[in-house]
Amino acid sequence: xxxxxxxxxxxxxxxxxxxxxxxxxxxxxxxxxxxxxxxxxxxxxxxxxxxxxxxxxxxxxxxxxxxxxxxxxxxxxxxxxxxxxxxxxxxxxxxxxxxxxxxxxxxxxxxxxxxxxxxxxxxxxxxxxxxxxxxxxxxxxxxxxxxxxxxxxxxxxxxxxxxxxxxxxxxxxxxxxxxxxxxxxxxxxx
Amino acid sequence: xxxxxxxxxxxxxxxxxxxxxxxxxxxxxxxxxxxxxxxxxxxxxxxxxxxxxxxxxxxxxxxxxxxxxxxxxxxxxxxxxxxxxxxxxxxxxxxxxxxxxxxxxxxxxxxxxxxxxxxxxxxxxxxxxxxxxxxxxxxxxxxxxxxxxxxxxxxxxxxxxxxxxxxxxxxxxxxxxxxxxxxxxxxxxx
Numbered sequence: 047x048x049x050x051x052x053x054x055x056x057x058x059x060x061x062x063x064x065x066x067x068x069x070x071x072x073x074x075x076x077x078x079x080x081x082x083x084x085x086x087x088x089x090x091x092x093x094x095x096x097x098x099x100x101x102x103x104x105x106x107x108x109x110x111x112x113x114x115x116x117x118x119x120x121x122x123x124x125x126x127x128x129x130x131x132x133x134x135x136x137x138x139x140x141x142x143x144x145x146x147x148x149x150x151x152x153x154x155x156x157x158x159x160x161x162x163x164x165x166x167x168x169x170x171x172x173x174x175x176x177x178x179x180x181x182x183x184x185x186x187x188x189x190x191x192x193x194x195x196x197x198x199x200x201x202x203x204x205x206x207x208x209x210x211x212x213x214x215x216x217x218x219x220x221x222x223x224x225x226x227x228x229x230x231x232x233x234x235x236x
Numbered sequence: 237x238x239x240x241x242x243x244x245x246x247x248x249x250x251x252x253x254x255x256x257x258x259x260x261x262x263x264x265x266x267x268x269x270x271x272x273x274x275x276x277x278x279x280x281x282x283x284x285x286x287x288x289x290x291x292x293x294x295x296x297x298x299x300x301x302x303x304x305x306x307x308x309x310x311x312x313x314x315x316x317x318x319x320x321x322x323x324x325x326x327x328x329x330x331x332x333x334x335x336x337x338x339x340x341x342x343x344x345x346x347x348x349x350x351x352x353x354x355x356x357x358x359x360x361x362x363x364x365x366x367x368x369x370x371x372x373x374x375x376x377x378x379x380x381x382x383x384x385x386x387x388x389x390x391x392x393x394x395x396x397x398x399x400x401x402x403x404x405x406x407x408x409x410x411x412x413x414x415x416x417x418x419x420x421x422x423x424x425x426x
Binding site: 167169188193195203227228230233234235 | 353356360378381385389417419420424
């Protein structure tokens, strides 16, 4: 019979981060991550396909939030308004109380080639989620692909600014600013 | 003493493609690829870090061609002119005589998750090569990142159209058209 495992994903992610920081990514196994979280190894693999996935648990939720926010926009929304709504909807993942964790997580990722590759693949998935939601909203193929890349760049730019040591501003405000700045830059290419 | 191994990279890539198509990617080893090409296994690993790399031998050359072309542009070149020059410089890889091979290669990649992931990572490297060359040309951080994504999208779009069964047009012309269309779309986001 399965044990009751409240917040198993979060506990596993948090234990993984501790162990990666202590022993390095290569020196840590999925079994050790589960043990540190007080969970069985089988529980780990019920939640994550492999060790690389454990730090990216939240990314699918962000992609879903992007898409849901765009679906909720009025029919009159412009591509830029759709992107603003999408980026704003990811704010749940970037509250002040999560900042220290996100900063530690990023340092571990930046330090390991395999995790950096996984991050690039997750980034491509997020961009694809944006593109697919923009297509659903009736944008043509080329504009949807382009707007998705712009949204993705704005998201990464806002994220990078949000985790910077000197930053005191909120993610939502930074995302809005990044997107507007990128849209202006885009206009200069036309 | 090392044997003389003319065109070892091309021969290995060609043998790999044959074997991947015959036996599948998973069912083929680096040693078998080398044997088919009439080369030693050690020769394979002198040219490629692993089995996944063998189909992506040309990508670094394309990144270098992008950068060299931008460096050769006059100081007055606009971001869009820099991108046009970069994309045009990749035409060496997409001559008519290479089309059948490129089409077969793409079918093998599309059919395998691991190769698709590798392709996404190579795509990110190409975008980074564009971005870095645009920064060298004095573009600001945000505009360089954006223009690199636009260039990368135009490159992928031109490539997809070039390998389409119904296509009779050349890569260079398609790349020019894609970039202009994307730049117009970009303007509409501003």
